[in-house]
Amino acid sequence: MLVHGLIAKATTTVVTGAVGAVAYDLARKAVAKAPVRDAAVVVTSWGLRGTRKAEESAESARLAVADVVAEARERVGEETTPPGTADAGHTHDH
Numbered sequence: 001m002l003v004h005g006l007i008a009k010a011t012t013t014v015v016t017g018a019v020g021a022v023a024y025d026l027a028r029k030a031v032a033k034a035p036v037r038d039a040a041v042v043v044t045s046w047g048l049r050g051t052r053k054a055e056e057s058a059e060s061a062r063l064a065v066a067d068v069v070a071e072a073r074e075r076v077g078e079e080t081t082p083p084g085t086a087d088a089g090h091t092h093d094h
Contacts, residue, residue: 073079
C-alpha cells in the first residue's frame with residue numbers, strides 16, 4: 001500500500017510536469033510567432049518621424065523669429081548679426 005501511494009504521487013508529479021512543459025513550449029512558440037518586435041519597430045519609427053517633424057518645425061519657428069528680430073533691430077538702427085552666429089560685442093555682465 002505504501003508503494004501504491006508512492007507510485008500514485010510520482011505519477012501525478014510526472015503528469016503535472018509534462019503538462020507544464022507542454023504549456024510552456026506552446027506559450028514560448030506563441031510568443032515567438034507574435035509580431036511584438038515588428039510592432040516595436042513600427043512604433044519606434046513613428047516616434048522618430050514625429051521627432052524629426054517637430055525639430056523641423058522648431059527650426060522654422062526659430063528662423064522666423066530671428067528674421068522678425070533682425071527687422072525690428074534694423075528699424076531702430078541697430079546692427080544685426082546673421083542668425084546662428086554669436087554676438088562677440090557682448091560687454092555687459094549677467
